[in-house]
Amino acid sequence: MVENFNEMNLQTLVYLAKCLADENRLRILFCVSKEKKSVSTIVEELQLSQPLISHHLKELKRSLLVTVERSGPFVYYELSDERILSILGKLNELGDDLLKARVSF
Amino acid sequence: MVENFNEMNLQTLVYLAKCLADENRLRILFCVSKEKKSVSTIVEELQLSQPLISHHLKELKRSLLVTVERSGPFVYYELSDERILSILGKLNELGDDLLKARVSF
């Protein structure tokens, strides 16, 4: 993995970060992270409107963060890559530490 | 590091991801990642207007991604934590792989 910005695709980074920068999309990602779930299941679990869920799923699909699979009338979504969780975990840890360091002065 | 969303602070994640979801802010982060730099240096290197740089630096400071230090008339900004680069590196790598997997069918 490179950490040299010359080798990083800024547009890709921005695109992915934007997709992760919404609380409802994060909730959806976590919701489908252990197993694939139908839209209606996600709607029920997250208590958000069906069009809103569909809209966010479309964004997540466009950014390739989830995969889609139709089975009969149901459409199942699932996290596309485990690393997404690990990256979010690291970002969360960083945020914690930054806040901790901050309140100490 | 936890990858269990129950232990993650969604608000913090959203806040940090938003801050990373702008190309100019990413360029600033990389610009100050090796050494602290004054605002005018950043302006010159990135070829953006001074008020725009100041605005983004304010956001980066609010999100604790950079630290600030004044010295005389100059204000120096620097990346606050090396892990920011490593997280961006991993996100970049993920994006690459997702795209690769995508074009293969």
Add this chain to the structure above:
DNA sequence: TCAGTATATAAATGTATATTTATATATCTA
């Protein structure tokens, strides 16, 4: 204290995007 430089802030503008509401499409079953 005044002039010049460095940086920050405010106001104005344009654009992107989250959400809601309404409707369309797709699939299954009777």
Add this chain to the structure above:
DNA sequence: TAGATATATAAATATACATTTATATACTGA
């Protein structure tokens, strides 16, 4: 094929945010 359910899309609205322009504040040296 008609009706019911599952999902997607479109239009409308509201809000957030990036950028520009103009101006204010902070510091330094004469």
